[in-house]
Every structure is written in C-alpha cells, then in structure tokens.
Amino acid sequence: MEFFLQQTLNGLTLGSVYALLAIGYSMVYGILKLLNFAHGEVYMFGAFAGYGVLTLLGGPASPVVPVWLLLILMFLGAVVVSSAIGVGMERFAYRPLRKSSRIAPLISAIGVSFFLQASALYLFTAGFRTYDTPKLIDISTGIPVGPIRVWLVRVLVIVGTAVLMVVLTLWVNRSRTGKAVRAVSFDREAAEMMGVNVNHVIVVTFLIGSALAGIAGVMTALVFGRIFHFMGFIAGLKAFTAAVVGGIGSIPGAMLGGLLIGMAEAYTTGYISSTFQNLIVFGLLIVVLLIKPTGLLGKPQLVKV
Amino acid sequence: MKKGKRRLLLNAVILVAVLGLVAAACSSDDTSDTTTTTAAATTTAAETTMTAAATTTAAAETTTTEEMTAVVCEATIGLIAPITGPVAFIGEVQRNWAQYAVDVWNEGMGWDVKLIEGDNQFDIAQSATVAAQFIDNTDILAVVGPAGSDQVDAAGAVFDAGDPNLTFISPSSTRIGIAEKYTGMLRTVPTDADQGPSTAAFFVESGATKIFVVDDQSSYSTGLADVAIAALEAAGVEVSRESVSQDVTDFSALVATIADDTDWVYLPWQVAANGQIFGNQMAEQGKNMPIFGSDGMDSGDFTIAGSIIAAFAGDIAGIPESVPLLEGFLAQYPETNTFGPPVFAAVTTELEAIDALCQSGNELTRENVLGAIKAINRPASILGQPISFAPSGDLIGGRFFFFEIQEDGTKTPVGG
Numbered sequence: 001m002e003f004f005l006q007q008t009l010n011g012l013t014l015g016s017v018y019a020l021l022a023i024g025y026s027m028v029y030g031i032l033k034l035l036n037f038a039h040g041e042v043y044m045f046g047a048f049a050g051y052g053v054l055t056l057l058g059g060p061a062s063p064v065v066p067v068w069l070l071l072i073l074m075f076l077g078a079v080v081v082s083s084a085i086g087v088g089m090e091r092f093a094y095r096p097l098r099k100s101s102r103i104a105p106l107i108s109a110i111g112v113s114f115f116l117q118a119s120a121l122y123l124f125t126a127g128f129r130t131y132d133t134p135k136l137i138d139i140s141t142g143i144p145v146g147p148i149r150v151w152l153v154r155v156l157v158i159v160g161t162a163v164l165m166v167v168l169t170l171w172v173n174r175s176r177t178g179k180a181v182r183a184v185s186f187d188r189e190a191a192e193m194m195g196v197n198v199n200h201v202i203v204v205t206f207l208i209g210s211a212l213a214g215i216a217g218v219m220t221a222l223v224f225g226r227i228f229h230f231m232g233f234i235a236g237l238k239a240f241t242a243a244v245v246g247g248i249g250s251i252p253g254a255m256l257g258g259l260l261i262g263m264a265e266a267y268t269t270g271y272i273s274s275t276f277q278n279l280i281v282f283g284l285l286i287v288v289l290l291i292k293p294t295g296l297l298g299k300p301q302l303v304k305v
Numbered sequence: 306m307k308k309g310k311r312r313l314l315l316n317a318v319i320l321v322a323v324l325g326l327v328a329a330a331c332s333s334d335d336t337s338d339t340t341t342t343t344a345a346a347t348t349t350a351a352e353t354t355m356t357a358a359a360t361t362t363a364a365a366e367t368t369t370t371e372e373m374t375a376v377v378c379e380a381t382i383g384l385i386a387p388i389t390g391p392v393a394f395i396g397e398v399q400r401n402w403a404q405y406a407v408d409v410w411n412e413g414m415g416w417d418v419k420l421i422e423g424d425n426q427f428d429i430a431q432s433a434t435v436a437a438q439f440i441d442n443t444d445i446l447a448v449v450g451p452a453g454s455d456q457v458d459a460a461g462a463v464f465d466a467g468d469p470n471l472t473f474i475s476p477s478s479t480r481i482g483i484a485e486k487y488t489g490m491l492r493t494v495p496t497d498a499d500q501g502p503s504t505a506a507f508f509v510e511s512g513a514t515k516i517f518v519v520d521d522q523s524s525y526s527t528g529l530a531d532v533a534i535a536a537l538e539a540a541g542v543e544v545s546r547e548s549v550s551q552d553v554t555d556f557s558a559l560v561a562t563i564a565d566d567t568d569w570v571y572l573p574w575q576v577a578a579n580g581q582i583f584g585n586q587m588a589e590q591g592k593n594m595p596i597f598g599s600d601g602m603d604s605g606d607f608t609i610a611g612s613i614i615a616a617f618a619g620d621i622a623g624i625p626e627s628v629p630l631l632e633g634f635l636a637q638y639p640e641t642n643t644f645g646p647p648v649f650a651a652v653t654t655e656l657e658a659i660d661a662l663c664q665s666g667n668e669l670t671r672e673n674v675l676g677a678i679k680a681i682n683r684p685a686s687i688l689g690q691p692i693s694f695a696p697s698g699d700l701i702g703g704r705f706f707f708f709e710i711q712e713d714g715t716k717t718p719v720g721g
Contacts (some may be wrong), residue, residue, distance in 0.1 A: 003561060006590065010557040045326075052326050081326055118389070123326075126393030127640055128578035128606055139588050151589050202479060224554040226578040226606075230391050234552040269558035274519075275548040 001174075006206035007270040008263070009145070013154045013223060015262020016161035021218035021239030022246065023168065024086075024209030030185040030249040031165040031205050033102065037090060037109040039213055040236020041116035042082045046214025047227040048079035048120065050074040051129050060135040067136060071156075078214035085116070086205055088211025095199075113236075120229035128226045157219045164212065167253050172251060181205055185249065241281060245288050247298025256296060260284070339471030341434040377719065378663035381419045381438040382407065382655055384648075385460060385473070391551070392575065392647045394642070395452055400474065401638040402645040404448055406652035409633070418656060419444075425451055429459040436460035440467035447655040448473040449648060454480035454524040461487035470672040472655065476647035479600075480528045484698030489675055491694050493647040493654065494617050495703030499534025503705050504571070504615060508537060508597070513568035515543045517594075519559065519583075521551045521574045529599055551576050556583045563592050571597045577604035577642070584609035598601030600705065603643035610712045613719060615705045617688065620716055621646050624689040648688045654678060 021043055028036045053074045058064040065073070093112045097105045139152055142151045172178040183191040184201045192198045220235070221227045238261060246257025261281055268280040288296060317389060382449060384403045387396035400422060407420045421442065423435035432451050439445050440463070448471060451460050464471050469488035481498045484490045508516055516537060520526040527548075534544050545567070547559055551574075560583065563570065570587070572580050580602045580612045587596070596612040603616045621627040630649070658677035667673055683692040695703045708716035 006561045007558055010555070010561065013557070014555050049326050052324070056324055077326075121389060121393060123357045125639065126389075126397045128394060128576075130578060130581065131608070134585055134588070139585065149591075218552060225582040226554065227579075228394070228578075231554070233391075235554075265555075266558040270562055273547060277553075278550070 003270065005146055005148050007149055007266045009148065009154065010270075011266030012158050012259070013262070014265060015259035017216050017220050017223075017235070017258075018239050018242045018261050019255045019258025020164065020212045020219070021235060022212045022242035022258045023165075023251055025240055025243040026246070026249055026251055027181075027205050027209045029243070030251075031188070031202055032094070032098075032105075032183065034094065034105050035109065035240070036089075036094075036209075037106075037207070037236065037240075038093075038112040038116055040234075040239070041113050042085050042089075042210045042230030042232070043118070043213040043220075043235060044120060044229065044232035045085055045116065045229070046078035046082040046217030047221045047231065048080045048124060048129070048217075049214065050218035050221060051131060051227055053077040054131060054136075060132040063136070070136070074218050074260060075215055078218045079211045080214075082210045082214025082217070083207045086206040086213070089210075089222055090203060090206040095202075105106035113232075117229055117232070122215050122249035124229060126198040128228045130220045130227070132224045133222050133225065153222050157223055160215075160219065164215070168208070168212075168251065177201070179206055238281070241285050244295055245285055247295030250295065250297045250299070253295055253297035260296075321643070322459075326490070336505055376663050377415050378659060378669070379417060380446050380656065380659045380669070381421060381442075381444040382652060383421050383423060383442070383445040383448040383450075385423045385425050385432065385439070385448060385452075385456075386421060386648075387427035387434050387452055387456075388424040390424075392427045392452075392497075395477070395575070395644045396427070398640070398642050398645045399450070399452065399648045402641070402648040403652050404635065405634050405637065406649045406656075409630070410653065410656050414660070420652075421445060422452075425456055425460075425505070427453060427456060428535065429455055432456040432459040435478045436463035436473075437467065440464065440471060445471070446659060446669060446671060447471070447678065449476060449651045449655070451475060452477045452644070454478045454483055454528065457483055457490070458486075461490055464489055468671060470670075470675050472671070472675045472678050474651040474655065474678075476651045477525075477644050479525060480496075481532070485696075487698075491678060491698045491700075493650045493688070493692065495705055496699055497529045497532045499703060500615055500705045501529055502536045503707075504533045504597065504599070505536030505540065505542075507707060508542060508569055508571075509540045513542060515564070515567050516545070516569050516571055517563050518544055518546045518571045518573070519569045520548050521547070521576065521579070522548055523551065523570075523575050523619075525575055525601065526573045526599075530571075533571065533573065551579065553579070554582065555586075557586045557590070559583075560586045560590050560592060563587070563594070567592075567594050569597050570594055572602060573599035575601035577602045577607035580607045581609065584612065600643055603708075605640070605642070605714075607716050608710060610710055612710045613707055614710065615707055616704065617643060617647055620706075620708065621667065621687060623687065624687075627687045627689065630687055631636075646687050650688050650692060653686070654681060654683065654692055657681065657683065 024039050028034055057070055063070045077081045089112055093108045094105050097108055139151060139154050143155060172181060180196045180201045183196055184198055188198060240259040242257035243254045244262060247253030264281050265277050265286055268277050386399040387393060388400050404420055407418045410416060411418055423439060425432040425435050435624055439448055451457050459474050464473060465487050472489045475492045477494055478492055479494055479497045481496050484492055500542050518530050518534060520530040537544050549559060574580050584596055596609055598607060598612060598614040600615045600617050603614045655678060658681050659674055662669055662673055662677050679694055681693060686692045690702055695701050707719050709719045710716055
C-alpha cells in the first residue's frame with residue numbers, strides 16, 4: 001500500500017507539470033491549429049527566470065525575504081519572462097505566417113525552438129543550475145498521507161496545479177475573454193465577423209499558455225532540482241504527447257493527458273522497470289490514437305463538404 | 306486599485322523578472338567551487354598565476370623543458386568535443402581546458418599553437434563529419450577527443466579510413482578495448498577494466514551484500530555497470546539493476562523501488578547533477594543507504610555528504626604541482642569538472658611530442674607525430690601520474706581513486 005501511494009504521489013507530481021505544459025500546447029493548437037514546438041523552451045526560460053530571482057534575493061541558503069514571498073516572486077518572474085517570450089514568438093515568428101500554408105508556421109516553430117535553446121546556451125552556458133530546494137524548504141517538512149510523508153514542495157506543485165486548472169477552466173467558461181477564446185477556437189472567421197478581436201485573443205492565448213509553462217518550469221526546478229538549456233526538449237515532447245492523448249485543442253483533455261502520462265511513467269517504473277518508461281508512454285499514445293484518433297476528450301472536427 | 310498604482314506594480318514585477326534573468330545569466334552554481342581552490346581575484350593576479358602556471362607546466366610536466374626551448378615551432382591541434390547539445394556541460398569544460406593548455410604552452414614556450422574546435426554535439430553522425438573535416442585540414446597534426454565511446458567509434462572509423470596516422474587522444478572514453486581498434490587512438494584516462502573491478506572490490510571489502518545499480522543508458526555507463534556487476538556477482542553480491550535516460554529529471558518512482566535492505570546505490574553516471582537529484586529524492590523517501598558514484602559524478606554538482614565517488618586521478622586540487630594550473634584555469638573560466646584535466650594532459654602530451662620532433666629536426670608529419678606520442682614517457686602530468694601508452698593505446702598505470710564527500714563539500718580519499 002505504501003509503495004502504491006508513493007508511486008501515485010510521484011505520478012501526480014510529474015503529471016501536474018506535464019498538464020501545465022500540455023495546456024499551452026492545446027490552447028495554441030485550439031485557436032491556430034499550430035503545434036508550438038518552442039513551448040518547451042518557454043518552460044525552460046521560465047525555470048531560469050525563477051532561478052535568477054532566487055539568486056537575486058539571496059539564494060536558497062540565505063534568502064533576504066521570507067520563503068513564501070520568495071516563491072511568489074519566483075513564480076511571478078517566470079510568468080513575466082515566459083509570457084514575454086510567448087507573446088514575442090507569436091508576434092514575430094507566427095503572426096506573419098498566419099495566412100501561409102500550415103507547414104510554414106510549423107517550421108518556424110521548430111526554428112524558434114532551436115533559436116531559444118541556442119540563446120539559453122549563450123546566455124547561461126551549458127552548466128547546470130540547481131534551485132537547491134532542500135536548503136530553502138527542508139526535505140523533512142511535509143504532511144503525512146497514510147504511511148508516507150509528502151514533502152511540502154510536492155504538495156505545492158500538486159495543489160498549485162489543481163488550483164490553476166480550476167481557475168483556468170472557470171476563466172475559459174465564465175469570462176468574456178474566455179468566451180472569445182472558445183469562439184475563435186471554434187471558428188476564427190465567424191468570431192471575427194461577430195466582432196471578436198482575433199489578434200487580441202491569440203495574444204492572450206499565447207500569454208496564458210506561456211505563463212503556465214513558466215510556472216511549470218519553476219515547479220519542475222523546485223521539485224527536481226536541475227535546470228539547463230536543453231531541459232525543455234524532452235519535457236516539451238512529453239507534454240505534446242499528453243496534449244495529444246488528452247485531445248489536442250481540449251484544455252480538460254490536456255489536463256487529463258498530463259496526469260495520465262505522469263501516472264503511466266511512475267507506475268511503469270515502479271511495477272515493471274524504468275527501462276520501459278518511454279516505451280509505455282509513447283505506446284499509450286499510439287493505443288489511444290488507434291482507438292480514439294481525436295484523443296480521450298477531443299471532439300471530431302466537422303469539415304464542410 | 307487605481308490605474309497608476311497598477312502600472313507601478315506591473316513595472317516593478319517586470320523589473321524583478323528582467324533582473325532575475327540577468328542574475329541567472331551572470332550567476333554560476335556555487336557548488337562547483339566547493340572542492341577547488343579559490344581562484345585569483347584580479348586580472349594582475351590572474352596573469353601572474355598564468356605565468357606561474359606556464360612555468361609550473363614546463364617544470365612539472367617535462368624533464369627537458371630547458372633543452373627544448375631552442376626552436377619555436379608551429380602546430381595546430383584539433384579538438385572534437387560536445388560543445389553544444391545535450392552534454393554541452395562536458396564539452397564546454399573540455400574546450401576551455403584545451404584552450405587553456407594551448408595558452409599556457411604558448412606563453413611558456415613562445416609558440417603560436419592554434420586550436421581548432423569541432424563541435425560534435427555528442428552525436429555519432431556529427432562526430433564522423435568533424436573527423437572527416439579534420440582529416441582534410443592538413444594543418445592539424447593531432448586531435449584531442451571525442452568524449453564518448455560511441456563517438457570515438459564513429460570518428461575512429463573515419464580516421465582509420467581517411468588517415469590512420471592522425472593521432473586522436475580521447476580524454477574521457479573508458480570503454481574497454483576501444484583504443485586498440487584504431488591506429489591513431491590513445492587515451493589519457495584509465496578504462497572501465499580498472500574502474501569496474503576496483504569499484505566492485507570496494508563494495509565487497511565494505512561487507513556489502515546487496516547493491517542497487519542504475520545506468521544512464523550511455524555507452525560509458527552501461528559498459529561500466531556491466532563490468533562492475535560481473536565482478537560483484539562473481540563475489541556473491543546480490544545486484545538489482547535499473548536503467549534510466551539522462552534526460553529524466555524525476556527519479557522518485559525509481560527511488561521508491563530501492564529495497565530498504567540495500568547496502569549501496571551505485572550510479573555510474575555521466576551527469577552529476579542527476580545524481581544530486583537522485584540523492585535528494587532518496588532522502589525525501591527516507592532511503593538512507595549511501596551512494597557510490599563513478600568518475601562522471603566527480604563534480605561540484607554532486608555534493609551528497611557520505612557518498613563515495615571515483616575519479617580519473619587524485620583530485621588535482623590535492624596535487625601540489627597541479628594547484629597553480631588549476632588556479633590559473635579558474636581565474637579565466639567559470640567552472641571545471643572531472644572531464645577537464647585529462648584534456649589538458651592530452652593536449653600537452655601532443656605538444657610535447659611535436660616539440661621533441663621539432664627540436665630534433667624531424668619533419669612534422671602526422672605519422673611522425675603519432676610515433677612520437679606513442680613513444681612518449683612523461684614522468685609527471687597534471688593528473689598526478691606519468692603519461693605513457695601501452696601498444697593498445699591505453700594509458701599505462703592509470704587507476705581510479707575513491708573519495709568520500711564530507712559535509713563541507715570537501716573530499717577525503719578512501720580505499721581505492
């Protein structure tokens with residue numbers, strides 16, 4: 001029982017990070033039908049921004065502000081930087097290609113991904129940085145869940161992600177801008193004709209998706225420690241998988257897909273072997289797509305004939 | 306909140322974020338300095354240290370420096386390293402140490418040696434491409450690199466086909482038998498034939514009966530794990546083995562599978578920062594058994610107190626003759642790790658061989674350079690051991706050293 005609980009917790013933590021990242025993929029695909037392959041790099045820059053704020057405010061061993069305030073500022077810093085990169089990407093790399101073929105923005109996205117990786121390598125060098133979180137929040141600090149003790153940082157990640165997902169869902173369903181996002185995602189031309197400022201909606205979508213990626217970056221670094229210029233590549237790939245499994249274009253689907261992928265990784269490692277982790281995860285992708293090509297919560301697209 | 310105050314708050318947050326990004330760019334991880342001597346602080350001190358290092362190199366690394374400074378020669382050395390890509394943290398340090406070796410040599414000997422970098426991105430195909438480029442560049446007399454054994458195989462095949470006389474000294478490939486596959490290959494590091502059995506012997510002597518081994522799916526790691534496990538099982542030790550990619554950042558699921566009665570966790574990993582995460586997650590889950598890391602974990606990124614790590618050589622910070630060199634390096638470059646000093650040894654070995662040819666009036670051809678390097682017998686080096694090569698191309702007398710990491714981050718020798 002203890003082992004199962006531990007693996008479930010591990011899967012929830014990892015899945016939460018994937019879910020936050022996958023939401024960004026889904027949101028952008030939903031309105032632009034674009035797979036933003038640079039999304040992983042936005043997450044990476046968010047992690048670096050958080051690290052920078054941490055360093056600026058004294059480091060993990062001796063912060064000059066209370067820990068709770070330090071964490072808030074780290075997340076805020078990541079949100080600002082990631083959002084700025086996301087909005088900048090949209091403005092300069094994707095918007096000019098909006099009227100071109102579907103392949104052009106895809107190639108541009110790949111190019112942006114490499115550009116951001118190389119920029120990070122140039123700015124931060126290849127050396128690993130670490131948040132050294134145990135110095136900030138002791139490993140023994142946590143809450144008991146049955147026979148196991150859950151580190152406070154993992155609680156922060158899981159609860160924080162759940163709160164963000166609820167807030168995002170409420171925003172998408174209840175707010176004026178959220179309605180506009182849904183309208184553009186459903187039919188861009190019709191939404192434009194109804195008076196929706198499509199450009200504004202697209203910018204907001206990139207902003208929110210990138211902000212969530214930045215938050216995911218800081219969360220990852222807090223729990224798992226190391227950040228480096230290449231960290232966005234694999235995380236982005238897994239998050240993309242999660243988005244597709246859940247149903248690309250569907251926000252609840254992205255959340256579900258992220259959690260599923262995280263749990264699959266944890267249970268595979270725990271009950272089979274870590275060697276088969278990626279095999280199972282990507283195998284899951286294939287199986288889901290064979291059974292339900294639109295993903296678990298994706299809706300079939302209507303095509304006018 | 307009024308518009309003006311909202312704008313002010315937003316501007317403050319943006320300012321903090323931008324400053325944060327700048328701070329991230331300007332900062333380095335403190336842990337990389339924990340086991341190294343403090344570097345000189347000013348430019349003047351750095352120049353003095355570098356001059357002292359050049360003098361120390363000339364004195365410590367050869368017995369015939371005074372005799373060899375009569376003729377000034379020209380030479381070009383090639384470096385194949387993963388300067389960008391997933392293990393750029395290895396390549397950057399290797400590049401920096403190679404450049405440092407060249408600078409120290411030029412300063413001490415009055416030469417103008419050039420270093421040509423070839424970035425293989427730790428990719429097999431790219432290694433072959435760079436090897437072909439270096440063959441075509443006839444200025445290059447000898448090469449240092451590549452880093453990984455798979456990359457050595459790729460480049461070695463090209464070198465053997467294109468110009469088997471072109472020397473390439475790998476400063477980090479430890480796979481058993483690889484050096485004798487290629488005519489021009491040599492290495493300045495011991496092999497897994499040394500590290501694996503030595504590690505297994507350490508576990509057996511410590512009374513261990515159960516070991517948990519995780520490889521990181523690199524050729525270095527799997528090869529080392531294979532050798533160590535074979536020796537452990539032959540000694541009757543129970544071994545559990547897992548495998549995890551270097552790209553993984555979360556090991557908690559794997560950590561949860563470690564049995565409570567495990568005596569040691571053995572991580573023959575290339576990425577020390579991953580080892581740190583693994584150790585933290587072990588502590589998180591109450592797994593208190595000690596970690597034993599291979600030489601790839603010998604870095605300031607891994608600081609779990611009570612852990613043991615293997616090293617290519619004695620910690621050069623503990624070798625008096627090498628300390629000025631280390632200080633000189635750290636005065637110019639932000640950080641170092643275990644992959645650096647063998648590069649310095651490789652470059653200076655090649656340059657010494659070229660110098661010997663030059664002084665004796667022999668033509669500087671790749672064939673002559675290879676012959677001179679194979680015959681070299683350096684009584685001392687930055688690694689704290691002599692440098693000479695067996696007919697197989699392996700370093701004679703290479704062995705691994707073991708250190709225990711203390712609470713304050715320093716390392717003390719143990720066993721080995």
